[in-house]
Amino acid sequence: MQPEWKKKKLKAWMEAYGDAVLRTCYLYLKDRYLSEDAAQETFVKVYEHMETFRGESSEKTWITRIAVNVCKNYIRKNWFQKERTSLDEGRQQDGSxxxxxxxxxxxxxxxxxxxxxxxxxxxxxxxxxxxxxxxxxxxxxxxxxxxxxxxxxxxxxx
Missing domain, CATH: 1.10.10.10 (Winged helix-like DNA-binding domain superfamily/Winged helix DNA-binding domain)
Known part of the structure; x- marks a missing residue:
């Protein structure tokens, strides 16, 4: 069982930075559902590595960096490249x-x-x-x- 302080800290960070993380993921991935997955994965990683946060940067910066790295990992995947091309074509056609x-x-x-x-x-x-x-x-x-x-x-x- 995980310590209670980790759960409380994660909840506080999700409330404080959750929307910002989701928006950051959307900027990278340009897909609502992938962005939600990436944001969720970001907070899983934050929870798993909470003890490694040394306070050398702000919490916001640390969490955003994790989100950016998660998104970059998504982008590197071959299936993402194929989906992104069709997504971009669809957006250009409908004027999104x-x-x-x-x-x-x-x-x-x-x-x-x-x-x-x-x-x-x-x-x-x-x-x-x-x-x-x-x-x-x-x-x-x-x-x-x-x-x-x-x-x-x-x-x-x-």
Whole structure:
């Protein structure tokens, strides 16, 4: 039987960061059901490795980094590549990406970026994380994050 403090801590973290983890997973996977699976897997990993959290970063950063790694593992799987292609084609046909009234949006351009630029753009603008937090999550130097932000912005015109 697991210690009661782990259950309480997990519950608190799920309440505090659950929505953010789910949104982060959706940004990577672009599928509601896969995102829910990835978020659930994230918290399973958080529970299993709770004792390894050393407090060198914030809880939010640590949990987000786990979520990002879970999503990257999903993306690496061959079946995901096939599903993602059909998912993207379906979204483009039904206009799901369009957000602005005039049909002009940055979303397709952002999702068209190479992963290293896309993830920093999404974490910075959508998740509203600080450069330091992004650097911790992605295990990069702050200068690398800033450079990727600059190049990603240039590629999409923001």
């Amino acid at each position: 990406y369009e957000m602005a009234e005039d049909g002009m949006t940055l979303v397709p351009a952002i999702f068209g970026l190479p992963e290293k630029y896309r993830e920093v753009i999404l974490l910075y603008y959508y998740r509203e994380l600080k450069v330091k937090e992004i650097a911790d999550i992605l295990d990069l130097k702050e200068a690398a994050v800033l450079q990727r932000l600059k190049r990603g912005r240039a590629d999409v015109g923001i």
